[in-house]
Amino acid sequence: MMKHMLSLYFIMGSGDCTRDPLTVLDEAIQGGITMFQFREKGKKALTGLEKYRLAEKLFERCKDHNIPFIVNDDVDLALALQADGVHVGQDDEEAARVRDRIGDKYLGVSVHNLAEVRQALAAHADYVGLGPIFPTVSKDDAKQACGLAMIEHIRTYEKHVPLVAIGGITEQTARQVIEAGADGIAVISAICRAEHICEQTKRLYETVMHAKRRGDG
Numbered sequence: 001m002m003k004h005m006l007s008l009y010f011i012m013g014s015g016d017c018t019r020d021p022l023t024v025l026d027e028a029i030q031g032g033i034t035m036f037q038f039r040e041k042g043k044k045a046l047t048g049l050e051k052y053r054l055a056e057k058l059f060e061r062c063k064d065h066n067i068p069f070i071v072n073d074d075v076d077l078a079l080a081l082q083a084d085g086v087h088v089g090q091d092d093e094e095a096a097r098v099r100d101r102i103g104d105k106y107l108g109v110s111v112h113n114l115a116e117v118r119q120a121l122a123a124h125a126d127y128v129g130l131g132p133i134f135p136t137v138s139k140d141d142a143k144q145a146c147g148l149a150m151i152e153h154i155r156t157y158e159k160h161v162p163l164v165a166i167g168g169i170t171e172q173t174a175r176q177v178i179e180a181g182a183d184g185i186a187v188i189s190a191i192c193r194a195e196h197i198c199e200q201t202k203r204l205y206e207t208v209m210h211a212k213r214r215g216d217g
């Protein structure tokens with residue numbers, strides 16, 4: 001179940017969009033995203049009530065289409081909305097504490113190496129987000145790209161952990177990412193910066209699903 005939900009994980013906040021975020025999400029949903037993360041970050045990021053109101057509207061859209069709605073960083077917002085889950089990184093609220101606060105909601109944790117994967121599992125994370133795999137234009141404070149080899153390395157030692165790869169992933173690289181051992185791809189710019197969001201999302205979905213089917217055989 002979780003491994004399917006991670007297949008095409010769309011991450012977005014108002015700062016990533018050149019059009020209305022609700023329209024962007026609608027088109028991405030029509031294209032076939034399997035999970036959504038609300039990530040409101042950056043210089044012009046909405047705060048307070050404005051952030052809450054946008055999250056609420058995006059969440060409604062996700063609910064209408066059975067797409068899990070995950071909140072980035074902001075555990076209070078996730079609890080206030082009764083969102084489906086929270087994603088935290090190594091510099092955010094500690095994963096074990098977040099797990100205590102959110103009960104059985106989904107918990108995603110960012111990781112960069114095998115040791116962090118094991119820590120995340122010890123904190124009862126439902127999945128890990130590994131990256132950046134490639135250089136990214138969407139995160140100012142991103143660490144150095146770890147490459148496909150890090151996916152293979154982690155998969156060698158942790159065969160079952162639900163793992164989504166993130167960072168600079170495109171239609172051209174999605175297949176390699178799945179072949180290296182990821183259960184899915186998490187993307188911002190590959191969808192937000194596409195000229196035709198629905199069509200681009202469909203292509204990403206087909207690429208990922210095709211690669212996953214080949215791996216199952």
Ligand SMILES: Cc1ncc(COP(=O)(O)OP(=O)(O)O)c(N)n1
Pocket residue numbers: 009011037039041072073087088089090091092108109110111128129130131139164166186
């Ligand atoms: C699925 C997924 N993986 C990794 C991240 C990055 O989280 P983090 O390192 O906390 O950085 P910010 O996104 O908070 O800037 C993510 N958000 N989602």
Ligand SMILES: Cc1ncsc1CCOP(=O)(O)O
Pocket residue numbers: 131132135136137138139142166167168169186187188189190
């Ligand atoms: C949030 C995040 N964490 C690691 S890379 C990244 C940004 C991913 O965006 P893009 O898909 O545009 O590279």
Ligand SMILES: [Mg+2]
Pocket residue numbers: 072073087088089092
């Ligand atoms: Mg974070």
